[in-house]
Amino acid sequence: MSSQNFLVADCPVRPIYDDITSRWATMVLTTLMTRPHRFSELAARVGGISEKMLSQTLRRLTRDGLVRRIVTPTVPIQVTYELTALGTDLTPRLKDLVIWVEQHTDTIQAAQAAQAAYDADTPIPPAVANRR
Known part of the structure; x- marks a missing residue:
């Protein structure tokens, strides 16, 4: 086991930990567990994710080495993620x-x-209320 401590802000693996545990990444990775998916399939399976957020999430996961982007040179080009x-x-x-x-x-x-x-019984602090 590595001596890295992802709880420390400057830990080199912290950005990857943050990517893996993000809301959308967890859902995308869970979807890809079953089989490779095309972008449109992922968008349909992961309810509520925008195309922009899906694209950003896939880019980060690919950069982190968790997802592979496969481009098939057809017309139009097909992109599959696994x-x-x-x-x-x-x-x-x-x-x-x-x-x-x-x-x-x-x-x-x-x-x-x-x-x-709890939220109904707890007043919003003025500093937070002024940001809304």
């Missing part, structure tokens, strides 16, 4: 996360209700 060996090595951990979320859906939804009640 996991690299490193991305595939990450999939068991993502599967565990997906299973955990599925197993705790009721608790998570109850926590969301508690969060809404």
